[in-house]
Amino acid sequence: MQASLTHIHERIARAAAISGRTGADIRLIGVSKTHPAEAIVQAHQLGVRDFGENRVQEAEAKIMQLSHDYPAICWHLIGHLQRNKAKRAAALFDYVHSVDSLAIAEALSRYRVETGKAPLRILLQCNVSGEESKEGFAATNWRHDVRIWDELRTTAIAIAELPGIEIHGLMTIAPYSEDAEATRPVFHTLRELREALHREIPHQPFHELSMGMSGDVEVAITEGATMVRVGRALFGERDYASPQGGQGV
Ligand SMILES: *Cc1c(COP(=O)(O)O)cnc(C)c1O
Numbered sequence: 713m714q715a716s717l718t719h720i721h722e723r724i725a726r727a728a729a730i731s732g733r734t735g736a737d738i739r740l741i742g743v744s745k746t747h748p749a750e751a752i753v754q755a756h757q758l759g760v761r762d763f764g765e766n767r768v769q770e771a772e773a774k775i776m777q778l779s780h781d782y783p784a785i786c787w788h789l790i791g792h793l794q795r796n797k798a799k800r801a802a803a804l805f806d807y808v809h810s811v812d813s814l815a816i817a818e819a820l821s822r823y824r825v826e827t828g829k830a831p832l833r834i835l836l837q838c839n840v841s842g843e844e845s846k847e848g849f850a851a852t853n854w855r856h857d858v859r860i861w862d863e864l865r866t867t868a869i870a871i872a873e874l875p876g877i878e879i880h881g882l883m884t885i886a887p888y889s890e891d892a893e894a895t896r897p898v899f900h901t902l903r904e905l906r907e908a909l910h911r912e913i914p915h916q917p918f919h920e921l922s923m924g925m926s927g928d929v930e931v932a933i934t935e936g937a938t939m940v941r942v943g944r945a946l947f948g949e950r951d952y953a954s955p956q957g958g959q960g961v
């Protein structure tokens with residue numbers, strides 16, 4: 713794992729330099745879905761502090777196992793969140809990247825307030841590419857379609873009013889492509905959307921862009937990513953037949 717982590721850090725640093733930043737400006741989230749808690753411990757020993765999980769139940773087992781001995785770990789939920797899991801998610805995670813409706817934001821808000829913890833940091837997941845299989849707020853063509861923009865703006869403003877949660881930025885999943893460059897317009901569009909929404913809602917932090925995975929971190933970073941979600945390039949291929957397996961993405 714040391715070699716893959718070094719390689720990832722190099723990729724991040726090179727891309728950061730192109731966009732006038734350093735590797736330290738970009739948060740590496742190790743996507744540990746399907747991998748056991750031991751893999752997280754190993755990555756933690758090498759300095760990784762942020763971990764991303766797709767499913768609440770799978771994450772809960774690992775968080776319960778590790779949170780006492782590794783209190784510095786920051787847990788990110790990056791997979792689709794169902795309403796009936798919102799209570800657990802609000803209690804377990806530091807960040808939820810996959811908020812994709814006002815209803816789910818309201819549920820997270822209510823349950824987070826009940827925990828008495830600091831506000832939950834959320835990102836609004838946006839479907840920029842228009843792929844039907846992708847979750848997220850519809851955001852294709854938001855610059856030219858005033859209905860899409862109004863809907864996004866109104867929903868984000870309503871979410872910003874909720875107690876117990878803070879909007880830290882936007883997240884997207886680019887369509888899979890052999891050619892990483894093909895994803896650039898998606899990342900570019902998300903960056904512009906973040907700026908536009910932040911102008912409407914200046915009192916929320918709104919500084920994060922969670923975009924870029926193993927295959928396209930460089931493109932995402934040169935388009936302004938502040939968080940990259942890296943699974944395979946750090947932990948190796950996922951084995952969905954393992955006990956930790958599951959549908960994933
Ligand atoms: C699995 C997953 C990742 C990591 O993908 P890799 O290609 O393994 O780096 C990132 N983001 C989300 C939302 C995921 O589900």
